Amino acid sequence: MSKKYAVRNIRLCTKDCLCLYVCPTGATDTENSIIDVAKCIGCGDCADACPSGAISMVPFEYPPQQSKMEAVVSALNVLVHSKSEQENIAAGLPGKLAIAIGKSNHIMAEDIIREAGYMLPQSENAMAFLQSILDKEQPEGFPKEAVEKLLKALNENEEDKIMGENKTLDNLMAAFSGEAEANRKYTAYAKKAEKDGKMNAAKLFRAAADAETLHALKHFEVAGKIGSTADNLKDGVAGETYEYKEMYPDFVKEAEAEGNKAALMSFTFAMKAEEVHAGLYQDALENLDQTEEVFYYLCPVCGNIEKNIPEKCSICGVPGNMFIKY
Structure with a gap:
């Protein structure tokens, strides 16, 4: 996805000012009516809201011109x-x-x-x-x-x-990682609060977790990391394959050597589940144009995913009736 920013055509502007209300960063609220590119995140909300068509989204980087003899x-x-x-x-x-x-x-x-x-x-x-x-x-x-x-x-x-884009891209991806980690952390905190019977704290943690998800998704989108569905499936295959072939085997060995049985089980379950995920992504990629609806069933303990409800989980042994349908 090509990164874009908003520009305003003063001659077309009819001063409806709807852009001021929808812009999440205040980039459209300037004294000289020129949109502040430094604040613009390229969401396009102002262009969509402008009734006079005075705002357009233009790319930061134009494609190379077609060569001509x-x-x-x-x-x-x-x-x-x-x-x-x-x-x-x-x-x-x-x-x-x-x-x-x-x-x-x-x-x-x-x-x-x-x-x-x-x-x-x-x-x-x-x-x-x-x-x-x-x-x-x-x-x-x-x-x-x-x-x-x-x-x-x-x-x-x-x-x-070029320099600014490189630094900003690094910042966006760092922010994405931080927000994604915070989402998982707050979700874990929410579950703990629920077990402790602290429901108000649990609700706050879940709300905060969802908020971090919103932040992470926006950072990831603005960074231009969301491709076509086919590209995203390929990325899923690559990511899961790396995890079960390269990352988790080393983690398993180290946990085993240190005698950390809880970590060993967690790593082993995840490694086996990631291999299943990679296969499912590959299958979805090869059948991307299939119109028949497919259902997936998630093991709530180890993260294994099946296309049919099993008698029990092939990885951790949890009964099939506990699987969550998607």
């Missing part, structure tokens, strides 16, 4: 000059038809310029064009300093963006 670019440049000349001719003629023809040629020229790769300031063609201006001798009075300043700013913005 030099002959194609040259032909496009000739067309641009032609459309510009026709627009100028129409501007000197009276009547509504001339105005319409002028606007039509202007629109076509913009499309051609875009196809030639000069519309976006961060495109390689635009950067090369600015550099070519500096490399060539220009007539007296030409604002060469302005071109240098623009080119320098574009290069610095690109460098800052």
Whole structure:
């Protein structure tokens, strides 16, 4: 998922200000009406709420422009000059038809310029064009300093963006891990509070656990880590395979060597369950287009998952009637 941020077209804005109420970070609430990119998390709520269509979501990183042969670019440049000349001719003629023809040629020229790769300031063609201006001798009075300043700013913005994105991505993933861990921790605390009969504390822990889940999911989404369902299933296979083949075997050996029977059982159950999970993910991937509904049954003790209710769990021996249906 390409990361995006919101921009406002002042000319289209009708001052309905719905964006101020839906923005979770306050990025739209600025004195100059320019959305604060530093605060924007790319959720798109403001764009969805804007009744005048004044807010758009644009990507931080534009895809590379389609490469074109030099002959194609040259032909496009000739067309641009032609459309510009026709627009100028129409501007000197009276009547509504001339105005319409002028606007039509202007629109076509913009499309051609875009196809030639000069519309976006961060495109390689635009950067090369600015550099070519500096490399060539220009007539007296030409604002060469302005071109240098623009080119320098574009290069610095690109460098800052890359550095900022790398650091922010690391922060998002660190926050995701922290929030996910907190969710599991608070869930465990809730179960303990319920056993102790402290129901108010249990409810608070469960509410907090759900809150941490919301945070974790948003961080993961903004980090662009949610792919297609097929990609997500492949990631599931890879993650579970790593755990049962590489991570847990070492943990089992160490727990066994230290004589920690509780940890040994916990690691062993998890290792066997992860192998089952990897197989289920692979099966789901291979049958992704299947429309027939499938049910899954979870063992509440070891985390084993079956597609049919077993007599007892094949990993920990829990009776099948205790399995939870999904």
